[in-house]
Structure formats: structure tokens, C-alpha cells
Amino acid sequence: MTADVENAISVTGLTKRFSGRTVVDDFDMQVPKGAIYGFLGPNGSGKTTTIRMMCGLLTPDAGQGACLGYDILTEQAKIKARVGYMTQKFSLYEDLTIRENLDFIARMFAVPDRRSRVTETLADLGLTDRAGQLAGTLSGGWKQRLALAACMIHDPQLLLLDEPTAGVDPKARRDFWDEIRKLSAAGVTVLVSTHYMDEAIQCDFIAYIAYGKKLISGVAAEIPKMIGLSTYRVTGPDITALETRLRAEDAVAQVARFGAVLHVSGTDAAALDALAARMKGPQKWERKEAELEEAFIYLMSGAADNFSGAAA
Numbered sequence: 001m002t003a004d005v006e007n008a009i010s011v012t013g014l015t016k017r018f019s020g021r022t023v024v025d026d027f028d029m030q031v032p033k034g035a036i037y038g039f040l041g042p043n044g045s046g047k048t049t050t051i052r053m054m055c056g057l058l059t060p061d062a063g064q065g066a067c068l069g070y071d072i073l074t075e076q077a078k079i080k081a082r083v084g085y086m087t088q089k090f091s092l093y094e095d096l097t098i099r100e101n102l103d104f105i106a107r108m109f110a111v112p113d114r115r116s117r118v119t120e121t122l123a124d125l126g127l128t129d130r131a132g133q134l135a136g137t138l139s140g141g142w143k144q145r146l147a148l149a150a151c152m153i154h155d156p157q158l159l160l161l162d163e164p165t166a167g168v169d170p171k172a173r174r175d176f177w178d179e180i181r182k183l184s185a186a187g188v189t190v191l192v193s194t195h196y197m198d199e200a201i202q203c204d205f206i207a208y209i210a211y212g213k214k215l216i217s218g219v220a221a222e223i224p225k226m227i228g229l230s231t232y233r234v235t236g237p238d239i240t241a242l243e244t245r246l247r248a249e250d251a252v253a254q255v256a257r258f259g260a261v262l263h264v265s266g267t268d269a270a271a272l273d274a275l276a277a278r279m280k281g282p283q284k285w286e287r288k289e290a291e292l293e294e295a296f297i298y299l300m301s302g303a304a305d306n307f308s309g310a311a312a
């Protein structure tokens, strides 16, 4: 057992090769206990492989570290017993009832007082009356709540979420994140792998991974500053034509449109200021603090699948 009271996870030099190809390269990371940590990056960039190594679910070819106080190389079973994993796909049995599904998972994790824990979970979910219903007949939002409850049934200290709200309606999505916030406040550490901005902005910390390398990581609110993005908010007439013109400007790294408003960002503040001064007139240009939304769009804009391009 390694003593690390502050961090739920602390790893250095994690490296993984598949068929001679390095898919995760020298990855270091600390995840504070109770944090919601988002992993962003293109398809195939190594997010899942990284997360699995950090949690002792996959053995790295190089590197070391601790997860929940246990060595990721030698104490994997102890870590696994304390991890809840919610995959993107509904992974419960559609032709078992809601109660049977919870009971099955509780049995798998050898949950003490299994029956009462299942009954309690059903009550917490508000599904006591529907305990005998087949899980496959639930709506998407309810399936997701059930899946979350199932992967929390053994009181894990670490929760892994893989694009958790893909395909779920906005209300269910908000409820889901409320639930995740409560778990995080209670000390559960949450790792989220996602491509979606509305999942990314729920995270306290963000790591951006491309081609198996961590390109940026830190407190979510500080990511725009780390990238060095400057942003202007532009409103006024002929926004669509302006958008096209701006995309051709060297000073402009990206133009994000929010209804009738353009957020124009660049990494060279002086060049962007000069452009704003030149363009001012029909449209109003106001400097604004770059936010995580802009940073997310900027980071993900190069998000062609990994290993398909020249940089692979």
C-alpha cells in the first residue's frame, strides 16, 4: 500500500504498445481524490488505454504508479474491487428484470447484505414498484440511471465513465451530472472519457490526449489560458459572410458560431487585436475571456482519427 492521501491516482511514465505501435507514450498524471477528470482527444488517441492502465485494468509496458493507494502493477485485484465502470453501451441484461440485474452485479462484487443493498438501491432509484420489469423495456434515461446505480452498488471509490451521456436527452443528462456531482462531493473520484463539449464542461480537470501523448492537462477553467487563446465576441449584420472571411485570416485560429454571435479566437493576441481594429465598423468586436467552450472547439478541431494522418 502506497500512502498518498491527496491523490486518488498518481502515475508516471505509463507506456503501452500494441503490435509494436506505441499507443500511450510516457504518460504522467495526478488525479485528486473526489475530482471529476475529463479525458478528451480524437478517436483512437489512447484515452481508454490510458484510463485502463491508471486503474490497474491493463498492465503497462513501462511506468508505475498508485491508484486508490494500491500499486497499479502488483495490486490490480484490490483496485478492480474498488472501481465502478460504466461503458457507453448499456451493458446490463435486457431480458433480466431490474432487480435481477442489480442482484447479479451485487453478487459479482460479493456485496455484503446483498438483498438489502439491492432493495435500498431500487428505492434510491425510485424503481421499487418497477423492480420486476425487464430492464430492456426502460427508456434511455432510466437505463442510464440503472446502469449508474449498478456500477455503484459495491460502493466503489473510483468511477470510470465512457461518454456517459451519449444519446441521452438533455433533462436526463442534467440529472445524470447532478448525480455524478453528488458522488464526487462524497469523495468518489470520476474519470470521464468523452468527445462531447457538454460532458467536458462538467469536469473539474481536463487532459487532452492526441497520438498517445498528453498535450495539455490541468484545472478545466485554466485550460483556455494554458492554450493561450484570445477571443473576441462579434455581433452585427452579415455575420455569415464575415465568418467565411475571418476563417481565411492568419490571425484567426477558429471561429465558433453561437446563434447570431461569433467567437473569434487566435493564439497570437497582438495579431488578433490588429485584426479586430481593422475589421471594426459594421460589426461590434468585444474582447472576451476565452472559456472552456472555445478551448474545447480549438482542441477538438484537429480531431481527425489518430493514426490515419501524417502525424501518426
Ligand SMILES: Nc1ncnc2c1ncn2[C@@H]1O[C@H](COP(=O)(O)OP(=O)(O)OP(=O)(O)O)[C@@H](O)[C@H]1O
Binding pocket: 018, 019, 023, 041, 042, 043, 044, 045, 046, 047, 048, 049, 050, 193, 307
Ligand atoms: N487490445 C488492443 N490490441 C491492439 N490495439 C489496441 C488494443 N486496444 C486499443 N488498441 C489501439 O490503440 C489505440 C488507442 O485506443 P484507445 O481505445 O485507447 O483510444 P481512445 O482514445 O479511447 O479511442 P475512442 O475515443 O475511439 O474510444 C487505437 O489505435 C486502438 O486501435
